Amino acid sequence: MQTVFLAGQRLGVLVWQRGEPVPAVRLGLARDPLLCAAVSEVRAMRKLETGTLFHVDVPGGRGASARYVVVALGDEAVEVALVRTADESAALLDFVASVPFAFAILNMFLTNPYQAITVADREGLMRYISPVHEKFFGLAPGSAMGRKAEEVIPNSRLPQVARSGKAEIGEMLQLGSGVTRIVNRIPVFEDGALVGAVGQVSFSGMQALNRMQQRLNQLNDEVQHYKRELHQLRRTPSPSTLVGSSAPMQRLAREIDAVAPLDVPVLILGESGSGKELVAQALHARGRDPQAPLVSLNLAALPATLIEAELFGYEAGAFTGGKRQGQPGKLEQAEGGTLFLDEVADIPMEIQVKLLRVLEDRQVQRLGAREGRHVNFRIVAATHRDLRALIDSGRFRLDLFYRLSGVVLQVPALRQRVEDIPALMQRFAESFCERNGLALPRIAPGVISYLAQQSWPGNVRQLRQRVEEALVFCDGQLLSVENFARHQDLPARPAQPPMAPPAPAAMPLRSLEHAAILDAIARHGGNKKRAAQELGISRSYLYKVLAGG
Numbered sequence: 001m002q003t004v005f006l007a008g009q010r011l012g013v014l015v016w017q018r019g020e021p022v023p024a025v026r027l028g029l030a031r032d033p034l035l036c037a038a039v040s041e042v043r044a045m046r047k048l049e050t051g052t053l054f055h056v057d058v059p060g061g062r063g064a065s066a067r068y069v070v071v072a073l074g075d076e077a078v079e080v081a082l083v084r085t086a087d088e089s090a091a092l093l094d095f096v097a098s099v100p101f102a103f104a105i106l107n108m109f110l111t112n113p114y115q116a117i118t119v120a121d122r123e124g125l126m127r128y129i130s131p132v133h134e135k136f137f138g139l140a141p142g143s144a145m146g147r148k149a150e151e152v153i154p155n156s157r158l159p160q161v162a163r164s165g166k167a168e169i170g171e172m173l174q175l176g177s178g179v180t181r182i183v184n185r186i187p188v189f190e191d192g193a194l195v196g197a198v199g200q201v202s203f204s205g206m207q208a209l210n211r212m213q214q215r216l217n218q219l220n221d222e223v224q225h226y227k228r229e230l231h232q233l234r235r236t237p238s239p240s241t242l243v244g245s246s247a248p249m250q251r252l253a254r255e256i257d258a259v260a261p262l263d264v265p266v267l268i269l270g271e272s273g274s275g276k277e278l279v280a281q282a283l284h285a286r287g288r289d290p291q292a293p294l295v296s297l298n299l300a301a302l303p304a305t306l307i308e309a310e311l312f313g314y315e316a317g318a319f320t321g322g323k324r325q326g327q328p329g330k331l332e333q334a335e336g337g338t339l340f341l342d343e344v345a346d347i348p349m350e351i352q353v354k355l356l357r358v359l360e361d362r363q364v365q366r367l368g369a370r371e372g373r374h375v376n377f378r379i380v381a382a383t384h385r386d387l388r389a390l391i392d393s394g395r396f397r398l399d400l401f402y403r404l405s406g407v408v409l410q411v412p413a414l415r416q417r418v419e420d421i422p423a424l425m426q427r428f429a430e431s432f433c434e435r436n437g438l439a440l441p442r443i444a445p446g447v448i449s450y451l452a453q454q455s456w457p458g459n460v461r462q463l464r465q466r467v468e469e470a471l472v473f474c475d476g477q478l479l480s481v482e483n484f485a486r487h488q489d490l491p492a493r494p495a496q497p498p499m500a501p502p503a504p505a506a507m508p509l510r511s512l513e514h515a516a517i518l519d520a521i522a523r524h525g526g527n528k529k530r531a532a533q534e535l536g537i538s539r540s541y542l543y544k545v546l547a548g549g
């Protein structure tokens with residue numbers, strides 16, 4: 001076989017004895033005088049230790065040249081040059097011929113403890129598996145030979161690569177019990193034919209990689225979590241967001257913005273359920289320190305006997321039934337933040353005096369305490385009552401009124417801003433459906449104009465209740481007027497017939513326009529621009545009709 005090669009076109013041999021060329025042993029390629037001259041030239045110029053590997057280029061016809069690889073062998077007496085054509089297939093020959101410890105290196109590759117090697121043939125049968133890998137799988141040396149690769153290595157894809165001839169580089173291999181390895185699977189060719197595949201499995205650096213993988217999984221989970229949260233937040237506006245873009249609500253929003261950052265007591269007036277508490281929350285949220293506490297106390301919800309202890313707190317043993325260690329009152333709890341006194345008109349006369357004193361000298365004395373404590377908070381109070389009348393009848397102190405009403409904000413009643421109904425309804429329907437896992441139904445034409453006809457003594461709170469109740473009884477697809485008109489107890493505005501949904505044909509033109517606009521706004525989730533587009537009117541005209549102009 002070798003003789004055939006030597007006599008053929010791919011290999012050649014040149015020999016020198018004691019420095020003189022031996023023409024009789026020019027074999028194979030070396031018979032070419034040009035190649036012979038090129039090799040001799042290098043030999044004359046450099047001392048060629050045995051194992052030296054170099055290349056020569058031999059000019060051919062038409063300016064082309066052929067490249068050859070040469071390995072020098074021999075000793076003082078006999079020098080040999082093995083010549084071959086420069087193609088990669090003979091790399092092993094060069095390696096063995098030129099590296100004196102070539103076999104130690106090959107051995108190192110096969111037994112490398114940091115990188116295991118597995119070899120499968122074209123049939124996917126194991127032909128070799130490094131000792132380190134055998135050990136990992138608890139295999140006796142050589143026991144995997146001839147077995148199917150996937151039987152020996154879980155999730156092995158060596159057979160596929162041995163069949164397809166397509167390399168797989170840098171893949172993750174799950175070996176069970178949380179062990180992951182990085183694998184390269186490389187097809188092997190012999191004389192151009194696919195004969196099998198080699199797997200290289202990295203053992204080193206795996207801990208670091210595993211840690212990275214775990215971190216990546218964790219970060220992925222976190223990203224998913226925050227995506228869901230963000231989605232949720234986008235869908236559910238903050239509960240303290242005041243919905244409504246009607247002119248009175250825009251004015252209120254401007255006033256809130258103006259007063260919120262200032263150290264001024266604010267008195268919020270407005271009918272029950274109109275959103276006074278939300279205004280107090282907005283004042284705090286846009287105030288100097290939104291992170292500071294916002295402490296609320298509803299004075300109408302407490303028996304008069306408890307108000308004092310709630311507001312001022314009490315010392316240990318101040319009264320039977322109190323906590324043993326005593327308790328700070330709301331005035332102290334609001335330190336640095338906002339104290340919101342809801343239904344402030346319901347505060348008993350005798351406590352009004354005490355509260356006034358605190359507001360004046362900023363000293364709170366807990367019940368049963370001898371000393372006062374300094375407090376610093378912003379006071380916001382609200383009431384739906386007519387404070388003027390209460391003052392006139394001697395039930396509310398004028399001096400306290402002045403202390404509380406640095407700025408008075410008036411929250412408009414819902415009937416004064418019916419154009420906010422679509423957006424409010426949208427908000428309440430969304431949050432109800434979200435809470436109950438329901439799909440948001442469509443809103444039937446006529447619903448908004450029907451709602452706009454009602455008098456809403458309970459204001460936004462009542463609207464919310466009606467919307468939620470109607471959603472309970474709607475068919476899940478369409479929220480209709482009938483869903484709202486179940487009861488006969490919803491007081492309508494005096495000028496309107498009590499319950500019957502308005503018959504559009506009987507309405508004056510202006511009301512029809514108004515109702516159509518409200519309906520369109522509702523259909524577009526409160527978006528007036530789109531409502532105007534749908535109706536083919538300008539936005540300014542839409543606003544004009546809403547304002548009753």
Ligand SMILES: Nc1ncnc2c1ncn2[C@@H]1O[C@H](COP(=O)(O)OP(=O)(O)OP(=O)(O)O)[C@@H](O)[C@H]1O
Pocket residue numbers: 239241242243244270271272273274275276277278279342383384424427460461464
């Ligand atoms: N502009 C608004 N946007 C969104 N929701 C609102 C608005 N106004 C009121 N609400 C909702 O209506 C309900 C009543 O509001 P709130 O408690 O603020 O009213 P209130 O005037 O303080 O009532 P009360 O006088 O009975 O204390 C709450 O559920 C609140 O979220």
